Amino acid sequence: MVNIRKPKKLINNRMDVAKEQFEGLIAANKNTLKALPKITAAIRNDMPAQKVAILTGGGSGHEPLFAGYVGQGLADAAALGDIFAAPAPNVILQTTEAIDTGKGVIYIYGNYAGDNMNFDIASELADDDDIKTHTIRVWDDVASAPLDKIEERRGVAGDLYVLKIAGAASEKYDDFDEIVAVTERARDNTRSIGVALSAGSVPQTNTFTFQLPDDEMEIGMGLHGEPGVSREKMQPADAVVDTLINHIIEDFKYQSGDEVCLLINNLGASTYMELLIASRRAHQKLEELGILVHDTLVGNYCTSQEMSGYSITLLKLDDEIKQLYNQPCNSFALRK
Amino acid sequence: MVNIRKPKKLINNRMDVAKEQFEGLIAANKNTLKALPKITAAIRNDMPAQKVAILTGGGSGHEPLFAGYVGQGLADAAALGDIFAAPAPNVILQTTEAIDTGKGVIYIYGNYAGDNMNFDIASELADDDDIKTHTIRVWDDVASAPLDKIEERRGVAGDLYVLKIAGAASEKYDDFDEIVAVTERARDNTRSIGVALSAGSVPQTNTFTFQLPDDEMEIGMGLHGEPGVSREKMQPADAVVDTLINHIIEDFKYQSGDEVCLLINNLGASTYMELLIASRRAHQKLEELGILVHDTLVGNYCTSQEMSGYSITLLKLDDEIKQLYNQPCNSFALRK
Amino acid sequence: MNASQLKLTMAFVAREMVASEPLLTKADQVIGDGDHGIGMERGFNAVIELLDDNYQAEDVSVLMKDIGTTMMSTMGGASGAIFGTLFRAGAKQIKGAQNLDTETFHHFLAAGLAGVYKRGGAKPGDKTMIDALVAAVDYSKDLSGALENNIEDIAVIAQQGLEATKDMIATTGKAKTLGERSLGHPDPGAISMALIIAFMSQHINQQVAVA
């Protein structure tokens, strides 16, 4: 044991954290969000009468993901589970029923065994109800499996980009398959990798998900403390950013002149200072590579409790994706 | 010594952190912000040809404050110092000159000896240049001095609300004094208090600003580790939120039916989970008090490096302030 | 055993599983994300609520199905889907059964296993609850008679299936990227699977002793 500290947090009953934080989110967004009765699922207040619906969700503990991205131009609803636990099928089903306008529902979520199974069961149940669904799993974490097994990769902060494109497409297009096609292309164009300096904790058990020596960091750490690709001595920020971007460009073939969106995402407890220093180097490095940055997000978008560290995500743009990215959106955690 | 851990951060040269993070901010916002030559000051790209200008600033280390609030409907520029150090007078002066359109510049910043002196010197220098300035110091931290010495209080997250109102007023009104009047009223209507669970650090010296035992928290802790009003054993989140709100309502006379904006601000390393659980209780408590919440912000708005804990801010609205609050704004850290 | 006897047994299992939370939590902390104990606690607490004094099932299949539905709708996570599927798919196979004898229990487990295969796509050897379950299914295939005569042996075999997961490298779920580092540690879901059968055995044997 390197570190015997306990997590230090302001909570009430440790079994109620997911429910209480959900209530706090709804309270803070009562003009734009409402909760479905009895379950932890949030839907837009301004759901249009007719549209292909976008449903996201997953385990809690990654706030502001997922419910923070429910709103105009993003997801229409989010179904949430307990901390680090996928939502149950009935939660997903009830949410599906609440947002289906007869035009079908697209499920977008991170690629984890628990999420896959629970969403699949929900989709079968929805099918029984004659609601059309289609599933898009986000698998952007290049550290989690080789490229030829991309469908085994984990979904991390890239969820955000995929939801942004899906939300915009579902406003602009009427055709289910057209929305699916561009969203899947956005998913396929998204790559992420993170570095962790210290662990997040599971509030219910009041323990950290892993231990790291004070002078080490882990490249490729997952959002639930899943092991990464390498554990290394701490290095200057610029070297770490270069390592992360190198992992991404080895995985995805960018051409000089390609345009991307860049996300520097706080895994939880890193400072804005560190994120912005990473932003500086990422822009330098991408410029060296001839990759043009269309837009940059820096902040807490997809976290793992108080994990310290950050992830870098690139979404490669094409004309259609860029146009959709530029459309306005309005949610708790993302406004454009 | 309760805690002998060292801060663990991804930076490069520790003397360059303020400069490098500033460069990272500019890189991430090149469509909306530009840096002034050689100094750490950011100004809007889309500065109107004619308007009373709003200038904010202060020490670095509180990101996304201050430069994160430069943009349409907010500040027109931010002049930044090194970590926890007010900007030098020439930095402020150069920024003042860059944004003055002939209609004068309003300085808005947190009330600290260093900021007061440096901004005052700048304002005297601006006066030499025949640029009209007016200074509004934000002193929202109820924990830092008694009400009858309000002008000795520290400025904390309330800066954000004062900037929001000033920015909106400076777009809507042409008259310098009218803008000053409503902004000062917003300042006078703003109250904050925080709770810290662990310390932030000064990156250049690589040390924490204070020590707290693992089972204690400090109510009223300042943004640079200034002592608060009481050090207490850890308590359930709801009790802590009640304590914070009680401090505020003892200081400011709210009437049942009053409308407020509510800000739950992360001091740095707290999780969204904790912030949202605080949001839940704050809404409950304000409802019990008959205070109506017009809008809620929850997130990292004014931080103290990796300090863990949060602050609560209330801005009491009147018709004019509410209208101004509702105007759109667009900056790195706040969009409406 | 009939539905009302099975109700008592399953209520006992539920209480014991809730009490096993720390053990399961520890196991998932080592090779997973640390939430398996909390998930099982949540699911079996809901089962305890389900099986309250007013609850009466027509037959053992309805009882097992209700348990499965309860777990599936309250747990979430991989184990909510997996154990929910186990109980629901198993119950469907033994529809109408008034008595849970060894054959019926075997059919329940075998159909449950098939459901789990279909749901999650994992195979024996992948270091999941399947490894404890498949051992129980294979062993119980050739048994017959009253469950009280066999449940203890089935539990022992499931335990062996669980022990075997220590020598496996995880290829699914959150332990996957651990690779070889998952060696030496049992799979948390397999522990749950073995415990469920072990607690059934413990309760059934107590009942026999009392009778």
Add this chain to the structure above:
Amino acid sequence: MNASQLKLTMAFVAREMVASEPLLTKADQVIGDGDHGIGMERGFNAVIELLDDNYQAEDVSVLMKDIGTTMMSTMGGASGAIFGTLFRAGAKQIKGAQNLDTETFHHFLAAGLAGVYKRGGAKPGDKTMIDALVAAVDYSKDLSGALENNIEDIAVIAQQGLEATKDMIATTGKAKTLGERSLGHPDPGAISMALIIAFMSQHINQQVAVA
């Protein structure tokens, strides 16, 4: 001493102040926000750059003013404004002086003190650099002659002014809310003030010894 001698002395002071960063940092960590050492390091590093081989000042007043302007424009924070004001306001008072003798130095310090009063509004006893400065001003009022004859004594007195801040309760700046808890600890800015005079004394005495 003339401007070129004073340049050597102030360059020495600058180097020694940069080397004092850890001491000043520690002091500000105890009762402030921990950045005073870094601020002085930044300011005096800029002074070192200013006083490079090409630098030549017309007179001692211009030299002191340039130092003040450099500190004011590079340091930021309370101490940038305060020490910048000290040097600039002091220099203004001794405009045209070719020689820094004891009277001139006293006028420099006294005018600097007045500038600091005006800028920050603090008084003696408020636990700031003023407490070291005011001691030096009061003591040097009645002295005259070459600075090398008096600077050591002035430095000792400034040091006593600094020591006295240990018994004061902070009423300004970031130490204010510490209240009584600031007792027993010296004020970081007062340490800087005393050190600047002490390093001047050290260098001037060395020069005298060499000559």
